[in-house]
Amino acid sequence: MSNLFFMKKEEKKNDSGLMDKIVSLCKRRGFIFPGSEIYGGMANSWDYGPLGVELKNNVKQGWWKKFVHSRTDMVGIDAALIMNPKVWEASGHLKNFTDPLFECPECHGRFRLDKLVPGVENVKVESTSATDDYKKEYYVNQKDLIGQGVIKEVIKCPDCRKVFPDKMKFRFFNLLFKTFIGSTEDAADVAYLRPETAQAMFVDFKQVAETSRKRIPFGIAQIGKAFRNEITPGNFIFRTREFEQMEIEYFIRENDWEKTFEYWHEEMYKWMGELGLKKEHLHDLEVPEKERAHYSKRTIDIEYDFPFGTDELYGLAYRTDFDLGNHAKASGQSLEYLDPETQEKFIPHVIEPTFGVDRSVLAVLCESYFEEEAPTSEEGKTEPRVVLKFPKWLAPIKVAILPLSKKEELAKVARPIYEDLVKHFICEYDETQSIGKRYRRQDEIGTPYCVTVDFETLEDKAVTIRDRDTMKQERIKISDLINYLKNKLGD
Numbered sequence: 001m002s003n004l005f006f007m008k009k010e011e012k013k014n015d016s017g018l019m020d021k022i023v024s025l026c027k028r029r030g031f032i033f034p035g036s037e038i039y040g041g042m043a044n045s046w047d048y049g050p051l052g053v054e055l056k057n058n059v060k061q062g063w064w065k066k067f068v069h070s071r072t073d074m075v076g077i078d079a080a081l082i083m084n085p086k087v088w089e090a091s092g093h094l095k096n097f098t099d100p101l102f103e104c105p106e107c108h109g110r111f112r113l114d115k116l117v118p119g120v121e122n123v124k125v126e127s128t129s130a131t132d133d134y135k136k137e138y139y140v141n142q143k144d145l146i147g148q149g150v151i152k153e154v155i156k157c158p159d160c161r162k163v164f165p166d167k168m169k170f171r172f173f174n175l176l177f178k179t180f181i182g183s184t185e186d187a188a189d190v191a192y193l194r195p196e197t198a199q200a201m202f203v204d205f206k207q208v209a210e211t212s213r214k215r216i217p218f219g220i221a222q223i224g225k226a227f228r229n230e231i232t233p234g235n236f237i238f239r240t241r242e243f244e245q246m247e248i249e250y251f252i253r254e255n256d257w258e259k260t261f262e263y264w265h266e267e268m269y270k271w272m273g274e275l276g277l278k279k280e281h282l283h284d285l286e287v288p289e290k291e292r293a294h295y296s297k298r299t300i301d302i303e304y305d306f307p308f309g310t311d312e313l314y315g316l317a318y319r320t321d322f323d324l325g326n327h328a329k330a331s332g333q334s335l336e337y338l339d340p341e342t343q344e345k346f347i348p349h350v351i352e353p354t355f356g357v358d359r360s361v362l363a364v365l366c367e368s369y370f371e372e373e374a375p376t377s378e379e380g381k382t383e384p385r386v387v388l389k390f391p392k393w394l395a396p397i398k399v400a401i402l403p404l405s406k407k408e409e410l411a412k413v414a415r416p417i418y419e420d421l422v423k424h425f426i427c428e429y430d431e432t433q434s435i436g437k438r439y440r441r442q443d444e445i446g447t448p449y450c451v452t453v454d455f456e457t458l459e460d461k462a463v464t465i466r467d468r469d470t471m472k473q474e475r476i477k478i479s480d481l482i483n484y485l486k487n488k489l490g491d
């Protein structure tokens with residue numbers, strides 16, 4: 001939740017080595033790589049490659065299946081990214097969606113003050129001028145901060161290492177991405193890229209409620225891009241300026257908010273279990289009032305132990321009737337719900353479980369990454385392997401078909417198996433390099449099953465199936481292969 005003085009608990013795990021390995025594997029194997037690289041890249045922009053897009057789509061499709069298709073109380077929408085700017089005025093984003101920005105007077109590096117000075121949100125700040133909103137400048141004195149025990153010693157610039165001046169001036173920087181509609185760039189044509197998918201669910205509430213004929217309690221779900229002009233993006237795909245969200249706005253009667261909040265809290269944990277995230281790596285952070293987003297009466301950030309520290313994965317917020325109420329006021333349209341049984345009219349309250357797509361992908365990559373010793377073809381010998389032990393439903397490639405050699409007689413049997421399997425599962429055919437190297441490659445991209453076609457296959461019409469996690473091998477008749485894999489992959 002971004003807020004005036006929002007601070008995250010950065011419990012450093014000091015395992016940047018692991019993070020580097022994951023980033024390098026992602027690039028090497030075509031999961032995720034730096035965007036616009038042929039032009040020297042673009043800071044903090046990442047592109048999902050052939051395997052990355054499959055992994056990400058599996059997350060999104062699994063989420064949609066669980067939270068929309070498998071429920072009777074949920075419908076989905078897919079709204080425009082650029083909405084009427086009045087939306088962001090009514091939602092409070094134009095005024096409140098800010099982070100405190102401090103610029104180093106020496107090297108002009110820009111930082112979030114709340115990251116430089118953890119705990120600064122509890123400090124009374126002074127303003128230097130009377131101009132309004134986020135143009136106004138504020139300052140904190142380092143000596144005062146030391147006196148109050150907020151910091152132990154004067155702070156140095158993380159970039160140029162110069163000691164910051166005692167009076168640290170900062171301003172609130174609005175994270176909305178501004179753009180212009182049409183050919184003239186004047187103020188009347190200003191628009192914003194949406195910073196959260198949520199607002200469309202409020203703005204379209206009436207349309208959706210009427211056309212879907214859903215009764216409260218019910219939810220609207222959406223998956224899509226969001227944009228924020230983050231001051232300090234970083235940590236790979238953890239914090240970027242362009243990212244994807246999966247959000248639910250669940251509409252309820254006010255009296256039901258506490259039990260619905262608890263219910264969604266449990267549902268979120270079930271989902272994280274399905275992603276394979278271990279409970280001991282997940283932590284609830286009850287966000288104190290001062291740090292909550294402007295619309296929230298209660299927020300829990302669900303944090304994950306990333307290799308660079310424990311930080312927000314998902315959020316759960318009680319948004320009250322703040323959004324619908326404000327949109328009703330600003331638009332002059334009634335956004336009340338009419339209970340068809342009691343004829344009671346009211347503005348629904350909202351529980352919002354929100355899930356970052358990219359952070360889901362990152363957490364899954366971190367959780368699934370293992371380095372272990374694997375047996376080689378030589379009796380009693382082992383060699384190190386890197387393996388992504390994705391839950392099978394998330395694996396980008398489900399089955400690899402590996403003829404033992406490139407010989408035509410093996411290809412004649414292996415190709416038809418591949419052509420058959422590809423109708424049921426996402427498969428890869430690979431006949432290059434030694435079988436050991438091909439297993440290592442499939443382990444690194446998390447393929448649950450490798451099917452090896454060897455010379456015996458020509459005789460016994462059977463293949464060897466190797467399990468990614470146990471590395472155990474089984475001989476299976478070609479005629480039983482599809483059913484065997486369907487069973488194993490849970491299809």
Ligand code: GAP
Pocket residue numbers: 001002195196197198228230237238239240241242243244245247312313314315352354355356357358359
């Ligand atoms: N509608 C509520 C909302 O947008 P948020 O906590 O600001 O709340 C929701 O964002 C989720 O979106 C976060 O929990 C996180 O998973 C993801 N997210 C937020 N900012 C992000 C960024 N800059 N890069 C990647 N993911 C981000």
